[in-house]
Amino acid sequence: MERTLSIIKPDGVAKGLIGEVIKRFESADLKIAAMKMIHMSKKEAEGFYAVHQGKAFYGSLTDFMSAGPCVVMILEGLQAIAKNRELMGATNPKDALPGTIRREFASNIERNIVHGSDAPETAVFEIGYFFSALEICG
Ligand code: UDP
Numbered sequence: 001m002e003r004t005l006s007i008i009k010p011d012g013v014a015k016g017l018i019g020e021v022i023k024r025f026e027s028a029d030l031k032i033a034a035m036k037m038i039h040m041s042k043k044e045a046e047g048f049y050a051v052h053q054g055k056a057f058y059g060s061l062t063d064f065m066s067a068g069p070c071v072v073m074i075l076e077g078l079q080a081i082a083k084n085r086e087l088m089g090a091t092n093p094k095d096a097l098p099g100t101i102r103r104e105f106a107s108n109i110e111r112n113i114v115h116g117s118d119a120p121e122t123a124v125f126e127i128g129y130f131f132s133a134l135e136i137c138g
C-alpha cells in the first residue's frame with residue numbers, strides 16, 4: 001500500500017473536471033484518504049514547487065497555480081504513485097497517451113489539469129505540505 005499526493009489544478013477545477021478526475025481514480029482502485037479545496041497564495045505555490053525554482057517556467061507555473069482554487073487529495077492504493085502518473089499521462093499533453101487525463105483535457109504543457117507525486121520521497125514532502133496527520137483517514 002502506498003500514498004501519493006494528487007492536485008486537480010486551477011484549470012481542472014475551472015473546467016468542471018473535479019468529478020471526472022475523481023471518478024477515474026476511484027475506478028482504478030485508488031482510495032481517497034484525504035481531500036480539500038484550497039486557493040494557494042503565490043508564496044504557497046512557490047514553496048510547493050521549490051524543486052523547480054530557477055527554471056524558465058517557475059514564475060508562470062506558480063502564477064497559474066495561485067490563480068484559483070485547487071482540489072488536493074491523498075490517494076492510497078497498490079503502487080499509487082505510478083498508477084496515478086499513468087492515469088495522468090505525460091507532462092506535455094501532446095506526448096500523453098490517448099485516454100489519459102492530460103491527453104483528454106489539458107490545454108498545454110503548463111495547464112495540464114493534474115499534479116501527481118513522482119517518487120516516495122516527494123510524496124512524503126507533498127502530503128506533509130498540505131495535510132496534518134489528523135486530516136488523513138485510512
Ligand atoms: N511545466 C511547465 N513547463 C515545462 C515543464 C513543466 O509549465 O516545460 C509545469 C507543468 O504544469 C508541470 C509542472 O510544471 O505539471 C511540474 O513539472 P514536472 O516536470 O514536475 O511535471 P509533472 O511531474 O507535473 O508531470
Ligand code: MG
Pocket residue numbers: 116118
Ligand atoms: Mg513533477
